[in-house]
Amino acid sequence: MSKYDIIVLGSGPGGYVTAIRASQLGFKTAIVEKESLGGVCLNWGCIPTKALLKSAQVFDYLKHAEDYGLTLQNPDKDFSAVVKRSRNVAEGMSKGVQFLMKKNKIDVIEGFGKLKAGKKVAVTDKNEKTAEYQADHIIVATGARSRELPSLKQDGKKIIGYREAMTLKEQPKSMIVVGSGAIGVEFAHFYNAMGTEVTIVEFLPNVVPLEDEEISKQFERSIKKAGITVMTNSSVESVDTSGKGVKAKVKTAKGEISLEADIVLSAVGIKTNTENIGLEDLGIKTDKDKIVVNEWYQTNVAGIYAIGDVVAGPALAHVASAEGITCVEKIKGMHVDPIDYGNIPGCTYATPEIASVGMTEKQAKEAGYELKIGKFPFSASGKAKAAGTPDGFVKVIFDAKYGEWLGCHMIGAGVTDMIAEAVLGRKLETTGHEVLKAIHPHPTMSEAVMEAVAAAYDEVIHL
Structure with a gap:
């Protein structure tokens, strides 16, 4: 042995x-x-x-x-x-x-x-x-x-998981994606960009439900603009695969409806x-x-x-x-x-990208903090405008009393490569003023972090 x-x-x-x-x-x-x-x-x-x-x-x-x-x-x-x-x-x-x-x-x-x-x-x-x-x-x-839901048993053909979604031999004309976490929205974006008609069904009130509420709302607007249908406060109750495609019964706040598609992707967790x-x-x-x-x-x-x-x-x-x-x-x-x-970054690689670390605004308020919040839209970023990616923003949350960086939430092009600044800053117990006085290169997307911090402290220049 x-x-x-x-x-x-x-x-x-x-x-x-x-x-x-x-x-x-x-x-x-x-x-x-x-x-x-x-x-x-x-x-x-x-x-x-x-x-x-x-x-x-x-x-x-x-x-x-x-x-x-x-x-x-x-x-x-x-x-x-x-x-x-x-x-x-x-x-x-x-x-x-x-x-x-x-x-x-x-x-x-x-x-x-x-x-x-x-x-x-x-x-x-x-x-x-x-x-x-x-x-x-x-x-x-x-x-x-x-993970499989009792009402959504995967057969690997018409009801699939992420593995099958990566290796389909033919592109489906239509797809229902159940669940709007990172896996769900990334595949929804991919297939929509390829030309598949995509509908997202999410049980909770917001897509990407773990994110700050403002991020979720911006993301929903962006993917709807891209052509993805979004159904929140909804759940798939049953799926009929006996025909050519699939028929899903979906429970919504307004009652039950039926959706048809070539394939259903189950993305309801692990x-x-x-x-x-x-x-x-x-x-x-x-x-x-x-x-x-x-x-x-x-x-x-x-x-x-x-x-x-x-x-x-x-x-x-x-x-x-x-x-x-x-x-x-x-x-x-x-x-x-x-x-x-409490300092673990989360990233979602759809378009637009999402990156976040620390508390959401709601969590910080529930924890009893008095907040300083700053936002900077990429529509005011020279780099983002030049790149043709002006959608999204950076949002920073600070404790008003001590300047502790409580949370950072980003949505936009390339933000998954930017969030590490906030992770490191929080690890080093950086204050808002220290971030503000750290010179950021121009023109870059990362300037938006500095500008958002400046907005939190009423010192923003480019808004």
Whole structure:
């Protein structure tokens, strides 16, 4: 039986980053993966979807070439080629993780891993052969998959999840997207940009419901302008797939209506991959589909840890990576601080993009803060106007008493690349005046952050 210091179950952005950091710290490390290195993020999530969205962006530019003084005759797309490019990008990233495993001398064990007593992992390969491995520390990073609603069982053909949405052989003429979180709106944008007639059905009052309310309202206006139909306060009660396409019964505030489309995309959240991995056998505590851990990601069973989507907290790739690094550094005995879950950036890569960190205005008011709020629209940004992307704004929220940066919310072109300023500023306990006096380059989209802060303190120049 092979013996390791650390075995990681799952090779997504939580698992493979954890394994690399463990190896860097001198631990003899192995990683167990039943499918492809890189997990959902690299193969079926973050990366290939961004490739699809880039194709959609380029296609949109081509369709609006005249807006930039250019002439182009009848631009068109090859849907299968767009999908192929996305898969090639994903494959390249997965190979990159393979290289990193070799570089860091991490053993890759292919198969399905199950926890066993005595700090062991039994791995069953594709040939149904099982081998056992032992480690001083075992870290569960098995991630999650598309969640299914009882009224919306996925068949992989007419009712699909994100995996099928990435690899459809033919572009549907019409699509119903159920759920308006990041996954839902990103696919809604992609297919709408490609020419599919898209309807979003959202149970809550606002699309992208976790965002600041002003961001949600601006986003809804933008996607409606782009041609996407939006139905909020609505739920899909049943779907009939017996005909050529699908017929969905949708409950709305005004009564039940029927929608027809070629296909339904279910984007109603995720379900953790915790079944059959030995949690019950070892008595590892769970709560509502999540493994219970402490601030260092230790379970109630000594030597067993869990990170990423299988534990409570935001189901985001960068969170899983940070949790894994924190976990192994604590195992090493290093001085580490617990992760501040109040300072986690969230990004949505539709058009317009959304990026946010910290409290929304509503949350800050409910927490009892007296607020200074500033907004700066990209319509007043020289860079945004020159780029042809004037939609959106930056909104900043400060505590009026001490100047603490409570929240930052952005919607517009490229804002997912801008939010790190707010994350770092909040990490360093930056005040509004310090942001205001930090000179931002001109002309850039990032100036809007400085201008929004200036607006909060009644010093704005360009409004």
